[in-house]
Amino acid sequence: MAAVLALLTAALPLGLPVPAAAQALPKAATGKPGDKLLVEADELIYDNDKNTVTARGNAELHYGPRTLQADRVRYDRATSRVFAEGNVRLTDQDGAVVTGERMELTDDFRNGFIDSLRIQQTVEKKGEVVRTRFSAPRAERVDGEQTSFDYGTYTACEPCKDHPEKPPLWQVRAAKIIHNNETHTVSFEESTLELAGIPVAYLPYFEAADPTVKRKSGFLTPRFISSTALGTGAAVPYFFNLAPNYDLTLSPAFVSRQGVLGQAEFRHRLETGFYNLRVSGIFQTTPSAFLPGPLGAGDRDFRGSIESRGRFYINDRWRTGWDVVGVTDKWFLDNYRIRNQNITTDYFREAVSTAYLIGQGDRSWFEARGYYFKGLSSFDWQKEQPVVAPVIDYDKRINGPGFLGGEVRFEGNLTSLTREATDFQGLPRTGSYLFSPSFNGVSYPLYETCTIFNNSSCLIRGLAGTDTRASAQVSWRRTFIDPLGQAITPFAYLRADTFFVNPSLSGYQNALAPTIANIGEGSSGRVMPALGIDYRYPFVSDFGRLGVHTIEPIAQIIARPSETRIGRLPNEDAQSLVFDDTSLFEWDKFSGYDRVEGGVRTNLGGQYSVVTPAGWYANVLFGESIQLAGVNSFRRGDLANVGFDSGLESRRSDFVGRFQLSPNQNISLISRARFDHNDFSVNRFETGITARFAPFLPLSVSAFYSYYEAQPLLGFSHRREGITASATYNITPNWFVTGSALIDLTHYLDTRDVYADALNAYLANPVGVAPIYQNPGRFYLSGMSFGGGYQDECTTVSLNYIVSPIATAIGVRERNQTVLLRVELKTLGEADLRQNVGTATTADGIAAIR
Template structure:
């Protein structure tokens, strides 16, 4: 009956629409729905019970409404809810509004923006459908619980104006309070409303403290330069005299984006000098599926990044690259520039400029069968020095001025046959031709060519067993016989000095990572793989094997695990569970089962707890630049504290050989629907002639609910 009565009232209203004159224009009709409707005089209409008005995208709900035709006003009794078609909702107990709902007064009102920011006011005035003028206001984006009505933070103001067109909120005589305690008074304050992603103004400051610079404050200012550009200006002042100005410029284009950063500093560490950094990043989509990316960075001196806690990089790499990857094809071209920040590495004898071009294609070989590949590659690198000899400045057995230009063509092929009993027989091979031109080198200067090939026969026998409850086991022994010439001409090796022996290249034809060296001689790669998969989500993988050679080519160092006629034993396993636990381990063991290398990685990822830990051991190998054993542990963890949004972090890098930490850090963060706090403490224990051990502390605080900042988990009320 109630629904029928509401329908009849609505029809009655439509029949008398000309009399009511609620719609301002014929093309914008108003709709009024109520439980009861009565006309008390020629100019007075009263609607009672579940009143709803729809007009020009606005919606109002109330308990009672009185329309005065002569004054063209609405007198409304609440509870009242007014939405304007956007993200703003006004709640009130009583209101007097114009018939089009664009102007008027609402009393005991609350304004909710984007379901985040709430403002309670004694009185709210609607002006021209654009401004919301509030008096005696309390604003916050924090959830308020009945048992604890004080929000984490609030802004109290005598007057607040919300400009819905410009999406700005203006506070007059405002005070910021935390837990009800005033901490800051601001005569004037302007902030963006939650629907605005970008606006001119100050961003949240951050406090930093270090033993090198003292205590300092950063106060970023954000400037919009149209819809696609912006600039952030960040001054930083510290108690020990450091002064820094950082500029960050961003621009979005139709096909890409760029970001430019410039930082200048003056401090007491290097009196009278201007220190700083420059960086540029960008990405653009080019015609025919190509993509252009670039990254460039440079600093004024070796210690700047560490002194200001920006990075612990010891080399800076700038890059310009064009790539395209499609089915069976990859094309790339790039230029690289390297700036060394290491104390013992002269920059003029370091290869600092690189150029590469690569074309790779995969294809079927038709009647021959199998899959083939063709790679064409060019490479060059230069040094700023023109000395053709290796001087005592670095003593690295490389001429200080050596420049290299290389061209390469590589073809590879593989085909497999499967027997009826499941045996997989494969034949694979590759041929590579290199052409080198070496300059500024008294030993290797000149033009060289090298052609090298390898041919292998491989036998695999995957044995599959289906266990109980859907568990699958796969055991696969593998034997691979490789023939390669042993008399290939030796060329200077710069890009293949460090060789890793792992489960990924146990059955590879060439284990050198670069192009300067190729693996020579006949050999047998033998091993076994095992995989267990459980439908409950956990898996176990094992690999065990080694390399046996006809003769020792003398190409590998003892630290690589590949030296001699017989390599070290490779043992690797990997465990993963549905609960987020992962464990990866790799060992290299000699015939006496002494460790050459060991790497263990442990990870555990859950919503309230996360851990990443690593244990590394590398045997000393002067040929790889390790004069002593490397033995260290790395730990990075996080865990939630209680249910209130607190999270702790721990980071440590410890050198077990030297029995001291190299880096350590602690962090504490809090985030909920209205507040984000981050505190971090770190200590760097290492030192050099240009940097000293330092301790850094930083604090950042952000009030969420402004300018589209993403809120965290909402506060949970108790009781």
């Protein structure tokens, strides 16, 4: 740069000011080939005696990717130094902005000293803009890659707009801060973490990645552990950035009572997808902290798990992948608090492993899967869990042939599953009881156990052995709309099923089940043709500001032969039957392929809707289903009694209805119900509302109420009734409170001593009875959470108290109470502190009170 400026000033008089809105200069001697300096200023002053050039008034110097701005810039050609004063601002190639009152730099802006330094760096991380700030009374810039701050501060918080002199919510103050742009690290020496200007923690030295780093080897935030069974300890993860597309994380956890829990996770991203592998294991030093089998893993020294997930895109139409979970015992993941997204945890815990291949066309779909289910609840028996492989589904839609038109659809399914032991479920007893435990003067009914099958007291959820079924269906439909607006849709379908059954006739509770249930070995078939027509006649009126109103009567009739072999074929995938507004006009109301609806049936109903220019929407639907001829498929129960207590088992079904109201896009109310066709009593009712009141009120709420009448033939001897609700209120744009509740209005009995005695009797003689868990007519707060927190651009702090239901080993309902504190200082780290309070009797196989 010095040589270039000398050439430009050689012919100029001493001290002559030259207006210079913008001057482009050739590359400087110290620059890279092709780099040029562009100087913009109100004027340039050249002093040949002092060998200096001064840019004064809105001076702006561009050198390669760097830009220097100041009120006044003086360049000393002899020392190749640049002196900038007044509102100095240096922008680096990575977008970082360095400001100060005075800067002394080399002519390429890479080295020098800065007074009253402030740096703001803006990066986008996980779709979020993060700004970090450094400040110091004096700093040194070295090679453009490293900046050393003396007595500096670091934060990711925005300064207060009204009082910028106030300290930020949090900052790190250190005797020396070194920011290395080459290694992308920030190191702190003699540092103190301050919250609102108050020192709260001291560290003699620590190092962290700067915000631009997405992947870098180093220690991650430790996780602290405390429980009676495990003792106290901490997990200290270390991340290895092995390559841009794969990494390894080792997370040894040291716990005082059990030893070292080893955990490792390997992640690998390829051109067409990714996979990961996580393993955990421990040789326990105190196994007796856990219950002995079959209620816990107290008889195991080694315990562990293996988990893997993969996603691969073969091309733009095909993809494949897997989710796998394997554990040495059903309590391991919960005992050692290892999170896994493939575990369902409502009232029952289950780990689902699957592998799949999926293809999708413009109007077609193919999916092949295999499943393995691992029961994680204390009362699960793994031999009753099926291995399902394969499950193959194919769906293809094409335009109908010319003379028919409309749409033709092909559907196919192949399912094969195997289990070791027949899965029975006992029905509640209605006669005299072998024993009837009493609590506070109230007696409770008991479940029959089904080690010996009895049609009147047992359901078969699944047979032991191998069950394979192949199904195919072709259907056609076409809609005609006449000049009056009537919509007539004729349709037809042909369904064929083939079953291959190889039941297991040996082993515990297997021998008699297929014989008593009339399930034969070998192959059998079923064919179901159908013809039908759907009629709708919408009457539409536009009332201007009052909206568009539509009244639409709907009638549907389907003619089919009766369903055959009811109860003599396995039913694995059609055990869930819900008759409501969503299934009223379904051609086949069964949920899966193992059952098929037969007989002549008509579905009748109507709906009314209104849409206003102001955004109001309302809809009402009401109807019923009537069996006209043939065998009612829902009147004859199969092995699982599917169809009974459904509202469809009589010739005239229950009435179903729906009411939906949305005054605007922020509020939605929906209710649906099923009414008894004889006395109009409510057999099923669900209602709920979701609402966001912003900007008028910073509140969002949701609440749902559900009521289901008793279905004794399906195993539910009493009604089920409950409420779930949640709400979040933003006190300010940063502070919020939140809460949720799950209320069981039929209550689950919490009589530990009574049911412990019942369980002991049952374990001693499992051919007897097992306790039922429900106690009708009581209000019970089954689960809840409440808490609050603070969130802004740099900090998230939340504190929650959580009460959740868990199913204990002895079958009683216990509540797990947890206090969860989460703190995140963006760019610096985050920590979750979780502490269980109260007791958890034997919920997770632990023998002690936590």
